[in-house]
Each structure stands twice: as C-alpha cells, then as structure tokens.
Amino acid sequence: MIGEIINIAFISGLIGATMRMATPIIFATLGEILAERAGVLNLGIEGIMLMGAMTGFLFTFSSGSIWLGVFAAACVGMLLGLLMALLSVHLGLSQHVSGLGITLFATGLAMFIYRLHFGSPTVPPIIEPFKQVALPLLSKIPLIGSALFKQYSLTYIAWLLVPAMSILLYKTKIGLKIRTVGENPVVADTVGVNVTLTRTLCLVAGGAFMGIGGAFLTLAHQNMFLIDVIGGRGWVAIAMVIFGNWDPVKGTIGALIFGFLDGLQLRLQSVGLVIPFHVFLMVPYLLTIVALIGVSRRATVPASLLKPYRREEKGG
C-alpha cells in the first residue's frame, strides 16, 4: 500500500518535472524553428539564453518585478538576434561562425556584467522566484491534474505558443512568406517579399523566445544565476529542431522527451541510487544524439538554410 502511494507521488511528480524542464527547451526550440524556417541557423542560441538568464535575474533583483525581468530578457534576446541578423543576413557571413561568435561574446558578456554588478559574493544573491499557478477546475483532476495544471505562468505561455507558432507558419500569409524565404529566397524576392527584412524579423523574434527560455531557468526553475545554468540546453534545442523536422509540434514532443529525461534524472538523484548522478546527467544528451541518428536520414532541411542571400548573385 505504502509502495503504491510513493509510486503515484513519484509519477505525478515526474509529470510535473517533465513539464517544468521542457519549458526552456520549448521556448528555445520555437525561437530556433522561426529562424531556421527563414533560412538562418542561429548558433547564438546558447549565449542568447545565458544573457536572457542573467538579464532576467538582474532586472528582477534590482526592480523586484519578475515580469520586468522576463521583459528585459526578451529585449536582450531581440538585440542579440538583431546582431546575428546584421552579421549573417545583412553582411552574409557564415551562419555557423557568426552564431558561435555570438554565443562566445554573449557568454563572456553575461559573466562580465554579473560579476560587475554583484562582485564575487560567497553566497550567491537570490530573488523571489515565480510561484506555480494552479488552474481552477483542471488542477482538481485526480492523479494528473495537479501535475499538469499546477505550473509556472511561463510554462502555460510556452504551451500556448506551440499552436500559435504552428498557425503562424502554416495558416497565415506571414508564415508562407517566412517559409518561402527559407526554401527559395529568389522566388520570394521575385514576388516582392523582402528577404533581408523577413530573416531579420524572424531572428529578432526568435531571439526573444530564446531570451525568455533562458530567463525561465533563473526566475522559475532556480532563484539564482549560476554560470553553467544553461548547461547546453541551447544546443539541445538545436537538436530538437532537427528531431522535430522543423515543425513546432514535433519539436515540442522532442523537448518533452528531453524534459522527461531531465526530470527523471532529478527524481532518481533524490531517491538516492548508488549510481553516480553524472551518469544520469549524461543520459539526456546521449539520447538526444540517438534520436538524431533516427531522424537525420529523412530530415527535410529548409532548402536555403546556411545560404546567405545576395540579390546580385542570384542563381549563383
């Protein structure tokens, strides 16, 4: 009997943790899908998330308003998205290298600003993090109710963004423009779509998502900023975009699988198994690679991904 109760508590806790740990990945994956659908691989994602995490924390700490922190994280994500657009779209530099450059720059900048503002205290400063919000009625469903519907506001927002992004990409004129720019910019240009502007806006909007995804980690998942807070989640999001075949819904499924493994890893740690916890930490990354092996052969990459567009070199 007791074993059964622990079991139910364990599973319900695991579902909750899955949703929680998937949230930053969902934000980041959606942001990356938007950029890649327009034809730009944004490897700046890891750095943008770290800057989002740091900025969100800093603004919440200074102002006391957690939503101001989220807003600031989104703004900083947009700025870095704009920088990525300047390098890779306007100047047409290698997307690989400009993205990595932004990650290195943003990582250094995040640590620099944090150290400048807080010095190096022995106890890291903390903020009052987001509280979980129980949705009325839904959270009263037995077993899964409290696990699924007692979450952070940002988690609900992530869930609303998934269908919104699907509709934007597949059902609207804007989505058609974005996809055309990503598949065949020459055609898009011919029918009067501004390729440069479309790509820039997608990178800027995608950057906002990445920034918020990072901020979730310092404002909800934890209540402090640590240098390794992102821990490769940006790269996982890049993998999830491929895993989900550039589709928001399938990408989210990937993010949920990663969230599940991440949550499971945290749960098993607290149960106190004899296996070193680093083995559990490794599993989500390993399985992400395995998942990529499964899908990579039949992946349908946006045709002009990685290719800068210069009107003068049309057809070249």
Place this chain on the structure above:
Amino acid sequence: MIRFRIVKRQPLSGWAKVAIPIGAIVVTLMLSAIPILFAGGHLWKSYFYLFYGALGTRYNLLETFVKASPLVLTGLAVAFAFRAKFWNIGAEGQLLAGALTATVLGVHLSAIPPALVLPTIIIAGFLAGGIWASIPALLKTKLKVDDVVSTLLLNYVMIHIMGALLFGPLQQPGSSWPRSSAIIEAACYPILLIRSRFHLGILISFLAVWIIWFINKKTIFGYQSKAVGINIRAAHFGGINTTSVILWTALISGGLAGLAGVGELCALQYRLIMDISPGYGYSGIVIAMLGNLHPVGVLFSSLFFSVIIVGAQTMSRMTGVPTYIAEVIQGMALMVMLIFLLFTEYKIRVMRR
C-alpha cells in the same frame, strides 16, 4: 535615395592577408574600451596593465607561452577540421578525453620503464581525443547526423563521463572532492626553463604548428582534405574517398585537442579536476577563425589571446575590471575578424537612385 550594396571585389594582394588580422586586433582593442569604461576602469591604466601583465616580466612572459600552448593545439584542431568543413565544435570534449586518458595512465603506469611513460601517455591522449572526434565524423558520414550538434552534445557527455569517474573510480582515496590522485613523476612534462612553468608541451604545440602546415601544404592528404572542404561532391566525383578523408581529418583534429588536455594535466595540474579546462576548446574556434584557418595564423592568434587572458589577471587586480573581460574581448575579436574577412572578398558600393 542612397543604398548600400555588398559586391565582390578583386582578390587582395598578399600583404593584405597579414594586414587584415592586425587591423582586426587593433579595432578589437579599441572596442575593448567600451567594457573597460563601463566597468569604471581607467582606460590607459587598464591597457597598460593588460600588456604589462602579459609581457612585462620574465615570469609573466613565459606564463603567456604556458597559456598559449593549449590554445595553439585547440586552435589547430578546429582550423584543421573547419578547413575540410567538418564542423568540429567539440574540441572541449576531445581535450577532456585526452586529459582523462592521461590521468588513468599517469596514475597507474608505474610498471613500465620511466622513459616510456610519457611517450605512451602522449600517444594515448592523442588517440583518445581522435577517437572521441571520430564518433561525430562517423555519424556525419554514415548516418548524416549534423556534426555541429553532435560534436557539441558530445562535449556534455564527456564532461559527465569525467564527473562520474571523478566521483567514482578515479577519485583520490580519502578525498571528498571530485579530484583524482596525483600522476607519477615519470608522467610529468619536464620544465624546460628554471623559475617558470615553461614546459615540454609548449614545444609540442609549436611542433604541431609545423606538422599541420606540412600536412596542409606538402601532402596528398592535405590537398584532399581541402578539396573536401571546398566542394565535397566535386571531391567525390574527382575520385577522393570523402568518408575516409573526413574520418582522418577528425582523428587528427581530435588528437590535437587531446594533446592540449594531456599538456594541461601533465604539465600544470598533475591531477584531474572538474575545471581542468576553462573553455580552451571553445576559444579554439575563435582562434582558428582569427588565424584564417592557417597554422601560422593560429599560432599568432593564440599568442594574442594568451596575452589577453594572462594580462586580464593583472588588469583586474590593478583596476577592478572583472577578468571575464578576456571572454568579452575574445567574442568581439571573432566578430570583428569576420567583418574584416568579408571585406577581403567584398566591398561596399554606394548606389544612388
């Protein structure tokens, strides 16, 4: 209305290839004034201590070489892979693979003659890094898995393998910290200059510059590797076994990063700790780009970076600017260099209409 267009230009002459990185460095140093002033540091004092801290005394100058050694190796690793368009972002993990292997051998290899210990460790460390890099190369060539993503993810896998071993079988007996036992004396790199840490690994990294230059310029493999990087389909139809070229490129690239790990372990730390590398693998990417993927370019950009890293310590002590300024400057240097490189191929034309 005035519009700016980016158009192709005539190839630049040879001197421009030297002038452009120097120009990029000067512009980067000028841009560094922004974070320095932002941090409230006195500008000229900061610049002075940046260079004095790296070059001002004999010890600091030699320390700059100590810091450059792993950067040269990871820079070469990335440059050699990028040249063949094998996007190896995994030098960090490959470095750790080398350090891990060196630790296992360095702690336990007391049975064989002391003279053979170090060569064994160096070869094993090279192979460990190379094999770790050949996993994503295999995934890329056989299963079409994107190499950027797989090399990046494998970095985290390697960090956690190291963590599991340092909290487990490799942990120093009696210690509660995640650190290994010390390696035996025969496994340590000899120090070549007294009252300094100038060690054998520095010579190894300089030798590696020459070897990679030789492979690139003088061997058929170097030519094939470049051909694969320029156009893999054309190389394939031209009769090059592209799969094998990418695999060998990965093996050499990862091996170089593995040697960086061996050097950090056997010359500086003598025991494995979690933060054995402060991101040398990632710095290698910037260094490779700043050096325009050329081995000699890599050598000079590594030296520039180690001046920044070593100098930032003194600057931070004297002016209060956080040492993370070094990372900010690295990021800026990459972006400035990219823009400079763009204008070797293109120019801006002002159009009126």
